[in-house]
Amino acid sequence: MGGVILLADNLFSGGIGGQYPAHIISAEEEPAGTEAWRVGNARRSPIDKATASTANSTWWIRSVLDRVRAHNCIVLDRGHNLAGKTFELRSTNDATDFSATFETVFDVTMPSVTMPGPIDNGLGVRTEEGAWIKRYPLRTGKAVELFIDAMGANVKPEIVNLWVGLAIDAGQPYLPHDQDSHELLSVSVETESGWIGRARRTRRRRGVITIKLTSYAAYEEQIRYHVMGLFGDGVPMWIVPDGDQAERAFLAVRDGVVSAPLGVGGYGYATVTIPFVEFSPKPF
Amino acid sequence: MTVPRSAILLEAGGRTYERHGVAVRRLVPVYRGGEDWGEVFTRADAGTIASYVDREGYLRRALANVQRLTYEDLDGDGVREAACVALEAQRDNLITEPENFGAWSTSGGIIKTGGQADPLGGTAAYLLDDPDVAQLSNTALAFTATGDGEKALSLFVRQGSSARSETSLWDQTATTHRHRIAITWSGGVPVLATVTGSGTRYPVSRRGGSWWRIGWSATGVVAANDNRVFIYPAATAGAAADTGTLYAFGAQAEDATFPSSYMKRAGAVVGRAPDTWTLSWPRPPEALTIYAHFVELAQPTWVTISGSPRILQLGASGDTDPRLAVYKDVATDSYTILYDGGTLTGTSPVDLNPVRGDRIELCATLATNGAVAMSGRKNGGTIVAGTPSGANTLGAAWSAQLLSIGCLGATRYADVHLRSLIIASGVYTLPEMAEL
Numbered sequence: 001m002g003g004v005i006l007l008a009d010n011l012f013s014g015g016i017g018g019q020y021p022a023h024i025i026s027a028e029e030e031p032a033g034t035e036a037w038r039v040g041n042a043r044r045s046p047i048d049k050a051t052a053s054t055a056n057s058t059w060w061i062r063s064v065l066d067r068v069r070a071h072n073c074i075v076l077d078r079g080h081n082l083a084g085k086t087f088e089l090r091s092t093n094d095a096t097d098f099s100a101t102f103e104t105v106f107d108v109t110m111p112s113v114t115m116p117g118p119i120d121n122g123l124g125v126r127t128e129e130g131a132w133i134k135r136y137p138l139r140t141g142k143a144v145e146l147f148i149d150a151m152g153a154n155v156k157p158e159i160v161n162l163w164v165g166l167a168i169d170a171g172q173p174y175l176p177h178d179q180d181s182h183e184l185l186s187v188s189v190e191t192e193s194g195w196i197g198r199a200r201r202t203r204r205r206r207g208v209i210t211i212k213l214t215s216y217a218a219y220e221e222q223i224r225y226h227v228m229g230l231f232g233d234g235v236p237m238w239i240v241p242d243g244d245q246a247e248r249a250f251l252a253v254r255d256g257v258v259s260a261p262l263g264v265g266g267y268g269y270a271t272v273t274i275p276f277v278e279f280s281p282k283p284f
Numbered sequence: 285m286t287v288p289r290s291a292i293l294l295e296a297g298g299r300t301y302e303r304h305g306v307a308v309r310r311l312v313p314v315y316r317g318g319e320d321w322g323e324v325f326t327r328a329d330a331g332t333i334a335s336y337v338d339r340e341g342y343l344r345r346a347l348a349n350v351q352r353l354t355y356e357d358l359d360g361d362g363v364r365e366a367a368c369v370a371l372e373a374q375r376d377n378l379i380t381e382p383e384n385f386g387a388w389s390t391s392g393g394i395i396k397t398g399g400q401a402d403p404l405g406g407t408a409a410y411l412l413d414d415p416d417v418a419q420l421s422n423t424a425l426a427f428t429a430t431g432d433g434e435k436a437l438s439l440f441v442r443q444g445s446s447a448r449s450e451t452s453l454w455d456q457t458a459t460t461h462r463h464r465i466a467i468t469w470s471g472g473v474p475v476l477a478t479v480t481g482s483g484t485r486y487p488v489s490r491r492g493g494s495w496w497r498i499g500w501s502a503t504g505v506v507a508a509n510d511n512r513v514f515i516y517p518a519a520t521a522g523a524a525a526d527t528g529t530l531y532a533f534g535a536q537a538e539d540a541t542f543p544s545s546y547m548k549r550a551g552a553v554v555g556r557a558p559d560t561w562t563l564s565w566p567r568p569p570e571a572l573t574i575y576a577h578f579v580e581l582a583q584p585t586w587v588t589i590s591g592s593p594r595i596l597q598l599g600a601s602g603d604t605d606p607r608l609a610v611y612k613d614v615a616t617d618s619y620t621i622l623y624d625g626g627t628l629t630g631t632s633p634v635d636l637n638p639v640r641g642d643r644i645e646l647c648a649t650l651a652t653n654g655a656v657a658m659s660g661r662k663n664g665g666t667i668v669a670g671t672p673s674g675a676n677t678l679g680a681a682w683s684a685q686l687l688s689i690g691c692l693g694a695t696r697y698a699d700v701h702l703r704s705l706i707i708a709s710g711v712y713t714l715p716e717m718a719e720l
Contacts, residue, residue, distance in 0.1 A: 070301040093346040140353045166305040220289045229313045
C-alpha cells in the first residue's frame, strides 16, 4: 500500500484571494468569461473554465511566479476535454514567456479511460471522476506552463481547474483505514410502506484520515504548511489515499478539527488527523 | 541527542526546495506573510548569461536575479538527484565566440560543421573534423586575459570518431603551450592527461545528450602576450597528426584558477554577476550551530580576489564586529569559523584538503561562553575536528541584523553548490545536524 499523497499547493492559484497573490496567470487566448485565472479558483462547475477562442490551434496557459519555486505534481480537474489529447508541462528559469530555453517536464497523451495506476505513472492516472493526476520528479522554475497541442477540427481546449504544485507524501494511514466512507446527498421521501424516493443524488465522500508520521520532524517539514496551513485555511486539497491507486484521488476541504498531536515523550512520533468532506462531488 | 525542531532557526538551500518548495523554509502560507524574512537574492546580470544543470544533466539558462538550482550526483550512482543552490562569484567569459567556432581560425584543413545538437537543447554545436592524416588540423581563437597567472579553461565535448583529441592554451608570443591536454575516450568517458605545460585537470562532468564538460587550468599565463585556445580534433600521442572528429561547444576562459558555470556571451554581455543572498536576522548573539552541506567548486588553493570566501556571515557586510563568519581561509586552506565580539577574536579551522567536486559537511558552533569550534567531513568520511577557540564574550547584538549566505560585500563569494544550510540554537554535533 502506498502512502497518502496530499496536494493543496497550487502555483496557478494567483491574484487576490489566491495562494500566491503575486503570481500572474495568463493564457495565449482568454475570451471574456473564460479567463486564465479561473483555473486556480477551485470552482468545479464546467461553465467556470478557461478556454481558447481559436479552434484546432496550440494553446498555452501559464503562471509567472514571484520567485523560483519547486513543484512535483499536476492535477487537471474533471470537466476538461483533454482525454486522448497531447500536451506538455514546461518549466523555465529563462525568459518567462517561454521564448528562450525551458524544461519539458513531461509530454503525454492523456489516457481516455480510467485504469488503476500509481501516481508516478508515466502517462498520469485518470481518476474515477474524470480528473487526471500525475506526479513527476521535482522541478523548479520562475514560470510554469501547460502547452496543449492542436486538438482537431472545431475543438478548443477547456480547463476547469488546474493544480501544479508541491505534493507531499504524508505517510501511511493508521489502520483500519476506510478510503470510501461517504454520505448520500439528495432530497428524499419515505412513505409509510417503506418506499424511498429520491431526487438526483450525490455520493459525497466524508471521513477522517489519520496519518502516522515517521517522525516529529515530518510535521515541521511539510504537514504544518500544507495541512495545518493551506488545508486548515479551507483551501481544497487533493487527497490520494493510496499513492499506488491514484485513480481514487479526490478533492476535499476540511470538516472539523484538523489536529496533529505529538507522540509519547513530546518529540516522539506524531500523528495528523485530517477530517475531510469531498468538495463539490460529482452528482449521479 | 536529537536536535529539537523548536531549535531550528533557519533551513535553506537545495534540499529546502525539495521539502518546502522554496529556498528558505516556510511554515506559514505566503498569503499570511509566510515569506516575510527580508530575503534578498540578486545576480545582477546584464542579460541571460548564467546557466545551470537540470536533473537530466542538460544545460539550462537563467534570467538575471533568478536563483539557480543545479543538480549534483552526491552519492556517485550517476544520477543527479540532489538539488543544490549555485552560489558563484563574478566571472567573465574571455572567449568572444564561445559557440561560433566558425569564427575561429582554420588550419590544417580542418572542417567545421555547425548546426549540431548542443547541451543547451539547441543546435549551436560544431563538428570539428580533421580529414588529413598528414596534418594536425586545428582551430583557435585568441583571448585577452586580465593580469598574469593561472587561468581556467573549459569546453563541452562529445565523442566523435577520434580516439584522442587535444586542446591547449597556447602563448603565441612566447611560442609555448601553457597547458596542453589530451582528451582520450574510454567507454564513452573523456579522460584528460597533460601533454605539456602545467595546471590542474578538473574532474569531467557528464551532461545530457552524451555531452561532457571538461575543465582545466594553465599556469604562467602572461596577460600581455597573445594567448589563444586551440582545439585539435584528432591527435595521437606525440602531437602527431591523425584523422577523426570531435563535437565541441561552449568554450570558456576565465581569469581564475578554476572554471565556473558556463556563460553564454551575447553581444555586450560577457560576464556573470555574483550570486548574493541575504536575509534579516533579528536575533542577538547566542549559542548556535551552523551546518553547511555543499559541493566544493574551488580547488586546489582558494585564491580569491580579496578576502576570504564566505559560506556564511552574521553581521554587517565587512569586518565590523560583533560578527560570526564561516569561511574558507585562503591563508591556511582551511574551513574556519570566526567569532569576533569586538574585543577578542576566536577562530577554529579544520583542513579537509578538498578537491573540486568534493561533498563537504561543516558543523560550526558558537557556545554560550563565546568559544567557537569547527568540525567537518569530506564525502561522508571521517569527521575531522578543529581545535576550539578560547572563551569570548557574546555581545548584546550583531553589528547588523543580517545573514549573508555564500557571499559578503562585493568580493567574498563562496563558489559552492549549496545542498543544505541549517542554523539551530544551541550546540550540537555534526551527526546530529546531518540527521535533520
